[in-house]
Amino acid sequence: MEELSILIGGKAGDGIRQAGQTLARLLNRMGYRIFFYDDYPSLIRGGHNFSIIRASKKKILAHKEKVDLIVALNQDAVEKHRHRLNSGGVILYDSKKVEAQGVGIDFMGLVKELEGAPIMRNTAALGALAKVLNIDWPLLERVITDTIEKEVDLNLKIAHSAYNQVEKTCFSVPNLSQKMLPLVSGNEAIALGAVQAGLNMYIAYPMTPASAILHYLAEHEDDLGVVTIHPESEIGVALMALGAAYAGAKAMVGTSGGGFALMTEALSLSGQGEFPIVFVVSQRPGPSTGVPTYTMQGDLSFVIHSGHGEFAKLVLAPGDAEEAFYLTGLAMNLAWKFQIPCFVLSDKHLSESIFSFDADPDKVKPEDPLLWDGKGEYKRYLDTLNGISPLAFPGNPAAVVKATSYEHDEYGITTEESEQIARMQKKRLRKKKTMEDELARYEQVKVYGDPESKTVLLCWGSTKGACIEVAEELGLKVVQPLVLEPLPITPLREVLSDADKIIDVEVNATGQLAKHLSGHGICIDDMILRFDARPFTVDVLLEKVKEVLS
Amino acid sequence: MTTVKELGTYAQNTWCPGCGNFSILNSIRKVLVDLEEEGLDLNKLVLASGIGCHAKIVDYIKVNSFYSIHGRVPPPITGIKLANPDLTVIGHAGDGDAYGEGIEHLIFSAKRNIDVTFIVHNNQVYGLTTGQFTPTSPAGFKGRSTPGGSPEEPLNPIDLMLSAGATFVARGFSGKPKHLQFLMKAAVKHQGFAFIDVLQPCFTFYNTYDFYNKRVYDLTDEAHDASDRKAALVRACEWSYGEGERIPIGIFYQVRRSTYDEKLLAGRIPIYLKPGNIKSVLEKHT
Numbered sequence: 001m002e003e004l005s006i007l008i009g010g011k012a013g014d015g016i017r018q019a020g021q022t023l024a025r026l027l028n029r030m031g032y033r034i035f036f037y038d039d040y041p042s043l044i045r046g047g048h049n050f051s052i053i054r055a056s057k058k059k060i061l062a063h064k065e066k067v068d069l070i071v072a073l074n075q076d077a078v079e080k081h082r083h084r085l086n087s088g089g090v091i092l093y094d095s096k097k098v099e100a101q102g103v104g105i106d107f108m109g110l111v112k113e114l115e116g117a118p119i120m121r122n123t124a125a126l127g128a129l130a131k132v133l134n135i136d137w138p139l140l141e142r143v144i145t146d147t148i149e150k151e152v153d154l155n156l157k158i159a160h161s162a163y164n165q166v167e168k169t170c171f172s173v174p175n176l177s178q179k180m181l182p183l184v185s186g187n188e189a190i191a192l193g194a195v196q197a198g199l200n201m202y203i204a205y206p207m208t209p210a211s212a213i214l215h216y217l218a219e220h221e222d223d224l225g226v227v228t229i230h231p232e233s234e235i236g237v238a239l240m241a242l243g244a245a246y247a248g249a250k251a252m253v254g255t256s257g258g259g260f261a262l263m264t265e266a267l268s269l270s271g272q273g274e275f276p277i278v279f280v281v282s283q284r285p286g287p288s289t290g291v292p293t294y295t296m297q298g299d300l301s302f303v304i305h306s307g308h309g310e311f312a313k314l315v316l317a318p319g320d321a322e323e324a325f326y327l328t329g330l331a332m333n334l335a336w337k338f339q340i341p342c343f344v345l346s347d348k349h350l351s352e353s354i355f356s357f358d359a360d361p362d363k364v365k366p367e368d369p370l371l372w373d374g375k376g377e378y379k380r381y382l383d384t385l386n387g388i389s390p391l392a393f394p395g396n397p398a399a400v401v402k403a404t405s406y407e408h409d410e411y412g413i414t415t416e417e418s419e420q421i422a423r424m425q426k427k428r429l430r431k432k433k434t435m436e437d438e439l440a441r442y443e444q445v446k447v448y449g450d451p452e453s454k455t456v457l458l459c460w461g462s463t464k465g466a467c468i469e470v471a472e473e474l475g476l477k478v479v480q481p482l483v484l485e486p487l488p489i490t491p492l493r494e495v496l497s498d499a500d501k502i503i504d505v506e507v508n509a510t511g512q513l514a515k516h517l518s519g520h521g522i523c524i525d526d527m528i529l530r531f532d533a534r535p536f537t538v539d540v541l542l543e544k545v546k547e548v549l550s
Numbered sequence: 551m552t553t554v555k556e557l558g559t560y561a562q563n564t565w566c567p568g569c570g571n572f573s574i575l576n577s578i579r580k581v582l583v584d585l586e587e588e589g590l591d592l593n594k595l596v597l598a599s600g601i602g603c604h605a606k607i608v609d610y611i612k613v614n615s616f617y618s619i620h621g622r623v624p625p626p627i628t629g630i631k632l633a634n635p636d637l638t639v640i641g642h643a644g645d646g647d648a649y650g651e652g653i654e655h656l657i658f659s660a661k662r663n664i665d666v667t668f669i670v671h672n673n674q675v676y677g678l679t680t681g682q683f684t685p686t687s688p689a690g691f692k693g694r695s696t697p698g699g700s701p702e703e704p705l706n707p708i709d710l711m712l713s714a715g716a717t718f719v720a721r722g723f724s725g726k727p728k729h730l731q732f733l734m735k736a737a738v739k740h741q742g743f744a745f746i747d748v749l750q751p752c753f754t755f756y757n758t759y760d761f762y763n764k765r766v767y768d769l770t771d772e773a774h775d776a777s778d779r780k781a782a783l784v785r786a787c788e789w790s791y792g793e794g795e796r797i798p799i800g801i802f803y804q805v806r807r808s809t810y811d812e813k814l815l816a817g818r819i820p821i822y823l824k825p826g827n828i829k830s831v832l833e834k835h836t
């Protein structure tokens with residue numbers, strides 16, 4: 001079996017995500033590469049939730065519209081998703097609750113009989129599913145034991161009973177002899193990348209789809225050596241982080257568009273006062289509250305142009321968990337190297353999807369910022385050739401460290417003198433050039449698919465996964481800038497120079513990357529945009545690209 | 551040892567002659583010198599301020615400082631204290647700053663009991679933006695945005711801070727610098743959120759010297775028990791920033807409660823934390 005896609009659906013409160021994750025873990029341990037997509041509305045009980053677990057022999061970064069198996073815990077899961085079944089596909093369903101054709105097992109009856117809680121229907125479904133997939137019971141037993149925190153024995157009994165009730169297997173999913181990789185969500189990768197680059201404090205106010213960064217770091221505070229804080233508001237969050245940075249702590253904040261709107265005041269303060277800080281902005285559909293638990297790439301223009309006044313910032317856009325890890329580490333290191341705000345721009349689709357994670361942790365290390373050598377009198381805003389002033393922190397016995405939101409002289413004392421003002425503006429903006437020189441050492445633009453192809457799918461962030469598979473299928477080239485501000489114009493021109501047709505693929509309504517590039521003289525020939533709050537799946541995008549090419 | 555003079559900077563002072571801020575500046579310098587003699591390391595001191603006339607104070611004192619933005623003094627000083635709890639942190643704010651633009655931060659600072667000192671230069675007016683009414687201006691205040699008189703009742707910050715859980719609540723008057731210095735010293739020494747509302751006449755837009763001079767009295771002269779929260783509330787309501795006969799100054803309330811930094815950090819000092827081993831954490835992801 002090359003690959004397999006399974007949809008598990010039910011209502012909120014049925015433990016859909018948990019069942020999906022346990023299944024992902026099971027297939028992961030059998031050597032498959034996983035992409036896990038979670039679809040849920042913004043409510044706690046009711047509604048319709050589903051997860052799609054796609055497992056493949058090769059690395060995958062996206063899911064497909066079509067699936068091989070539907071596990072239905074309610075009728076909606078059948079009605080809403082029946083059309084997704086591939087030919088030869090199977091529905092496994094709770095036979096007393098759901099009408100369908102396929103493999104029906106009385107999950108509810110079985111749970112009741114064993115005196116389990118109703119939520120344990122998800123365990124029963126897993127047990128039956130393992131048998132349908134012809135997976136040996138001990139493998140599932142192990143995964144359940146390692147995953148479920150409460151009432152392991154009861155869950156095992158339920159799963160085993162369901163496993164035994166399935167009379168015939170429908171698929172054959174063999175063990176693969178590939179090394180097993182950790183399963184990591186985009187948000188977890190962001191958290192781990194920051195930790196690896198020396199994060200000391202993570203400060204955030206809950207907002208989907210960024211909340212899981214806070215939850216994950218708070219849960220693992222001691223293991224990871226960080227302090228997490230949940231303050232009164234995003235305004236408080238961002239300013240606390242600047243205070244922490246001033247005192248010498250590496251701080252990161254995380255939110256979605258609405259929360260970031262409240263942080264823009266602090267963003268400009270970080271520009272003026274030269275406070276290093278990392279902002280994680282995980283996009284969801286707007287404007288305003290929008291669609292809280294779904295995805296969109298609608299805040300690119302906002303983030304690039306955010307903040308009043310003119311100052312340098314760096315915007316990095318990872319497209320999978322590995323990039324999320326590396327680029328967050330890079331954002332942290334460069335924020336401190338250049339004393340600027342750096343952004344990690346994610347979205348729901350990257351943040352909350354789960355990937356087989358093959359990053360090398362040792363490739364990210366905390367880098368020392370430029371520290372004051374202790375000679376002479378300390379000037380926080382020393383005017384230097386590259387614009388970077390050496391750092392000292394309060395507590396240093398020889399330095400008086402004066403940081404400020406006002407325009408200031410080298411010591412950090414307020415100024416309104418014209419020469420002084422122009423000089424300091426130039427000093428700060430000089431850091432942009434210094435940063436561009438440094439960025440040239442990194443891979444700023446990625447290319448996938450057929451590098452010789454003259455048809456290019458241009459994308460950024462989480463859209464890359466679907467684009468890569470479509471390009472591989474059709475023999476096209478994919479271009480994905482990782483750095484979106486300052487735009488890596490030279491490498492972009494290079495990889496786009498011999499393109500006949502550039503098709504821009506984005507999950508927003510106006511083609512924000514295309515607009516950004518056109519401002520730098522790069523013109524797009526076609527756009528494929530999706531803005532119904534859902535990500536591109538491989539098969540849907542494939543059809544769209546074929547339409548454009550025909 | 552540092553002298554008061556050595557604490558000055560080359561920045562040109564731009565307060566109006568007669569401004570109540572001068573007395574606050576002189577008092578804090580004096581207090582810092584005294585505290586240094588008592589063992590405080592001034593290198594481990596950070597002053598912060600918001601935006602307004604009051605905020606210029608950080609330019610006039612040669613110590614570490616964080617000149618923040620309007621209303622946003624509490625969050626950065628909280629961040630500074632949490633990042634390095636060895637630092638002593640004092641925030642200066644305006645009344646527009648603290649009670650208007652950034653009131654949520656102030657309430658949370660008190661609620662959490664973060665171990666910092668917070669001094670409000672309360673001139674009951676927006677000084678720097680040339681004379682509009684603030685949250686503590688009396689009802690009917692005729693400012694440039696309310697030529698017909700403010701339609702709002704003033705807020706009572708002493709009452710507010712007591713309700714919010716501040717563990718040190720005081721009021722001073724810039725016209726009584728010795729008393730103010732006593733309050734400042736006690737506030738810095740207090741472990742927990744120490745709040746002082748300083749009545750500070752704005753010579754140019756709201757000259758209240760006479761009004762305050764006639765009415766203020768010292769709580770210590772009337773055997774006020776600062777550990778008694780009920781008594782503190784009664785005193786707090788004796789004057790609500792409008793009309794009134796008697797205005798108490800002094801420490802309304804002081805109590806020791808474990809601080810936010812103590813509880814949140816539990817001995818950790820973030821600036822010295824080393825990254826944990828992510829490889830062992832990743833192992834749990836298989």
Ligand SMILES: Cc1ncc(C[n+]2csc(CCOP(=O)(O)OP(=O)(O)O)c2C)c(N)n1
Pocket residue numbers: 601602603604605620643644645646647648671673675676677678679684
């Ligand atoms: C976000 C923001 N809004 C408005 C202003 C303009 N502004 C500067 S100072 C000030 C009021 C200052 O009043 P207060 O805090 O009482 O300080 P004072 O000047 O009286 O010391 C205002 C509204 C600003 N700097 N920032």
Ligand code: SF4
Pocket residue numbers: 564565566568569570571603604673677678751752753754755
């Ligand atoms: S305007 Fe008022 S507060 Fe501001 S400096 Fe002048 S007197 Fe002082």
Ligand SMILES: [Mg+2]
Pocket residue numbers: 602644645646671672673674675676677684
């Ligand atoms: Mg004022």
